[in-house]
Amino acid sequence: MARSRQSNDWGFPRWRGYEAGREAQNxxxxxxxxxxxxxxxxxxxxxxxxxxxxxxxxxxxxxxxxxDYFAGLNKEEAAARAADERRDNSGYSESAHYSWAGSGDGTRSADEMRALEVLGLEVDVDFAAIKKAWRVRAKEVHPDVKPGDKDAAKEFHRLQLAYDVLRNAEDRRQWRPGS
Structure with a gap:
């Protein structure tokens, strides 16, 4: 009966040297x-x-x-290549817009759009104008200005929530990598 030959590579300790069988890496x-x-x-x-x-x-x-992506190209060729890139990649920018299912150019989410409606602002407004509008409207309905007025308290709460949504979105935009 033929006896099978066992490998030296089983169990512990390893019966062969650790360096054996290791070829040089390119x-x-x-x-x-x-x-x-x-x-x-x-x-x-x-x-x-x-x-x-x-x-x-x-x-x-x-x-x-x-x-330089446009190295070696004249102005017309560079403009044509840039237009081709925009055309070929436009689906990606559109998908960013449709993923939020909101109106506008896709830079604001649906929650941000609703918050802007609460504050009575346009879509393309900057954050300084948002802050100013929030302060003006909040001073009118603040519970300290109108104590005991339930409608004013609800309106103040709506304004505060809208401002928080927009402030958080602005913070995310400022800390986004690559912007």
Missing amino acids: VRLCDRVGCEAVGDCPAPKSPNSPERWFFCQTHAGEYNRGW
Whole structure:
């Protein structure tokens, strides 16, 4: 009867050396002259070219800061390319608008639109005007100004909620990455 041969790679302790069976890894270095870091970030050598540079993260960031998408194009070609990009990517901006199911250009949510209606403001108003309108309206119906008036208290509560919605939206816009 033939006896099966067991591997030395079972159980603990391992009966072979840890270095056995480990081949060298091929690592691509950064294409920046003099850099010894791993080049794992591909970057195009020129617009519409399949050839790529491979940079480390530091040099990829440096490369991207100086990248000109319209390099080598005259004004008409650059305008045509920008128009093509807007046309091809317009579905993405429309989808941002429709995801909120609100009116306007898609920069405000439905809750923000309702809050602007409560304050009696237009859609394209800036936050300074929102704050000013809220203060003026809140001073008219504040419970300290009209004590015991239930309707004024309800109106003040509506104004306060509308302002909170708009203030929170403004805070999110200010802290959004990339803006």
